[in-house]
Amino acid sequence: MTDPVSTPHDADEPLSPSPARSAASRRVSPWWRALAVVLGLALLLGWAASVSFVEQLKAQVAHLQTKLQVLPQVREISVLLDDQQRPALLITHDPSTGVLQVQRLNSVAEGREDSMQLWALNGSAQAPRSLGLFLSQYKTLQLPLKTGALEGIRELAISVESKGGVTDEQGPRLPYLFRGALVHKAI
Numbered sequence: 001m002t003d004p005v006s007t008p009h010d011a012d013e014p015l016s017p018s019p020a021r022s023a024a025s026r027r028v029s030p031w032w033r034a035l036a037v038v039l040g041l042a043l044l045l046g047w048a049a050s051v052s053f054v055e056q057l058k059a060q061v062a063h064l065q066t067k068l069q070v071l072p073q074v075r076e077i078s079v080l081l082d083d084q085q086r087p088a089l090l091i092t093h094d095p096s097t098g099v100l101q102v103q104r105l106n107s108v109a110e111g112r113e114d115s116m117q118l119w120a121l122n123g124s125a126q127a128p129r130s131l132g133l134f135l136s137q138y139k140t141l142q143l144p145l146k147t148g149a150l151e152g153i154r155e156l157a158i159s160v161e162s163k164g165g166v167t168d169e170q171g172p173r174l175p176y177l178f179r180g181a182l183v184h185k186a187i
Helices: 019-026 030-070
Strands: 076-081 087-094 099-104 114-121 129-133 140-144 155-162 178-184
Touching: 076 155, 087 155, 087 178, 129 140
Parallel strands: none
Antiparallel strands: 076 087, 076 178, 087 099, 099 140, 114 129, 114 155, 155 178
């Protein structure tokens, strides 16, 4: 007996959906389209932000490399102490600038008829070499330095001399007002 509701069909014939149902099944919901557009925009913004971030990072690295080349590279440093072992002067040397940077750490200053003179001491029997006079009353000053002037030097010292200083042959007036070891930084 055949079922009146079911219709016979051939096994070789594929089932075809009704035309109204096939058009509806191919239509995409507007919500899915909106979601796809929003996700596409988010992906595009994420890509643009990452490209921008990488470019900013490259620019910062280049800027810092340039800044590092310009910054002083201290090779020698000395802290000169007074007779009570308190820091009086900080002296640094950057060979690229060719000057000694001197920073006063106390309020001692030369008198009207005096000059403070910096001396290089090598700890041996050689006489001290003058590195220059303090010609400024400011807290920081720079003294020009000849290339190689600090080679073999172990200590720096300050003496108080007559106005205008003395020559290397005359030598410093002792005792030294300030004295300290010179530290050579490893390259």
